[in-house]
Amino acid sequence: MATQHSVLLAADKLTCIREDRLLFDQLSFDVNTGDIIQVEGANGTGKTSLLRILAGLSQPYDGKVLYKAENIHHCQEDYNSDLIFLGHLPGVKGEMTSEENLQFYLKLHGLDHSLAEQTLAEVNLFGFEDALASHLSAGQHRRIALARLWQSNSKIWILDEPFTAIDKAGVEKLEQLFLRHAKNGGAVILTTHQDLSIHSNDFKKIILEHQFI
Amino acid sequence: MWKWLHPYANPEVSYHFTGKLIPWFSAISVILLVFGLGLALAFSPADYQQGESVRIFYLHVPAAMLSMGIYLGMAIAALTALVWQMKLAEASIAALAPIGATFTAIALLTGAAWGKPMWGTWWIWDARLTSELILLFLYLGVIALQNAFEDKSLAGKAASVLAIVGVVNLPIIHYSVEWWNTLHQGATVSKFEKPSMSTDMFIPFIVCFFGFSFLVARIFGERFRAEIIARNSMRPWVKTLVLEQEKTNGV
């Protein structure tokens, strides 16, 4: 691609320790515009911990994450408005309808919430707009959460197992979305146990292994 | 600005440094306490009003002062832990809380034992005893919160927040209790005067106070070292330390 690859996010010597276990030590890498990065590793190697540190939810034991050359904990509002993080839990409220759920998050990020209905159709939830989320399945909850990706103007997407409970067609659609996002100058960092079918020059892998002291 | 502090912020250095100090603290505290408590029990004069029961004073007041002082120290450590992300400060909170709670308990019990002959009842909702009781609750809260977390570093951060919230509230609680006490107590119960300190009393008191302070320092040193080890157990220097110790024990 002809886009200039500027650094969006940089991990600087991250060390993570969880319950006396060293998960990774002095891990450094850059996330450039146009990158799709898959974090790989067996269970318990710290994939989720790494993503949560990158999102600013967890504090690393040592090291820092830099956004525009500044520690993310010092420019949290700026960073958060350029970030979408989706974790294991979808963050969907059972007491609200799927449309209300999506609208809340769009408004929270200062986006146009009138597009919520249309966006839900993108993730195959057409007709479920005013169903209470507590009546929907786990996969549908995840779709509500993922629907934000279609509207977002955030550059950095950090997604922890986005394909869980999503069917094949949905996975394909998401992969297309990731490619489009990367082409438009964004970056995607994700974990998944499925093999990605995308072939892209910018498709990178970070592999985490068990550490021994 | 913080550069001179840097070597002491290294866990390994602090571990060994504290280890060197501990025997000194033990020796000083034993000397001071033997001397001070000897004076307090046998040589200081009896009070003209309270008779020999005034000897409880030499335990009660240092313990009460230390209980407040340790809380303050804990709050300062908590601030350091949160603002400068100092992990050693977290370790020192964990080490200090049980010591502070112990001294608060001593202050409470000696206060009650002093109150029984003076007021005729074990417990009185006197301002000092009541704030001491609430201080004990605050300590127990910090300890309980500390123990509730599996992860030591999270426990340290949570305890830091709580310790700071506690120290902001402490003056308000103290003031409210004092005010409440004067409002309800009136003149019905004869409050006894703080014993006016003559030199015969001041010397044993101050010796006891420093004796207890060094005892605190010694116990703190021991607990602090243990906390450092627990928080750095994945570091190579701890590994060598453990293996070395095993070797010396094995021979």
Added chain:
Amino acid sequence: MAFDSLREFFNMGGYAFYVWLSYGFSALVLIILAINSNGMEKQIFQQIKQRLKREEKLKQAALRRKEGK
């Protein structure tokens, strides 16, 4: 010396119970605290030793797996 005899000393002018209760309780609590603090480090060393042994096993297993490949 504030007392004429040892007996008077133990009697504490009639306040013996309260004075000795205070001193006894304080001594007891402080001794418990000291013993507890003394044991802490040993206990943690023990735990680390156990973990080191476990890690050693895991390492061996990982090495063997690599060689097997």
Added chain:
Amino acid sequence: MQTSYSSAFVNILKRDLTIALRHRDDIINPLLFFIIVVSLFPLGIGPVSNTLMKIAPGVIWVAALLATLLSLERLFKNDHSDGSLEQLLLSPCPTFILVLAKIFAHWLITGLPLIIIAPLLGVLLNLHQDSYTALMLTLLLGTPVLSLLGAIGVALTVGLKKGGVLLSLLVLPLYIPVLIFATSAIDAASMNLPYNGQLAIIAAIFFGSLTLAPFAVGSALKVSTN
């Protein structure tokens, strides 16, 4: 496009109120608890109206503390367990604003109903007739403090499996000043004495906790979602 702080505040407030209104037990249960606890006292102490009159301010306030304590967990617990809490923390709006919005919603859901029902309980306990204004005023200024300080406790314990008992151990000591000044204001009112002093102190505590508590809650939440 940046959201303005006030619209973020309203957005979160609206969401929490919607959820509470669709889950009405959460509003009603603490209120029932409040009423039942208060009505236990005459049964335990005896129906002598003078005694009841004397203990009424204390009983109502202690029951209000306990009812608030009971409702506190809801403040962050559900959000934590379904992942909304981390999404809130990652939103572009400052933590201070979102914490304040959530606490305000909590007060509207639990504090306000307590204030409305309190005069009725005053009647049950034979509260002195001059004390009603003082009771209402102290509750109006005091219950937000309960929500604010309580939020710190929940924020610290929300990530723990058994945080319930721990929560009361952490929060109740912090409630003592409010309890002391509120009950003494009501007492003073029953003796026809001025009670602006006590009210002023409660107001000061209110403003103090309004400015400081959200910061403590914010850093506590960061620990809990770690």
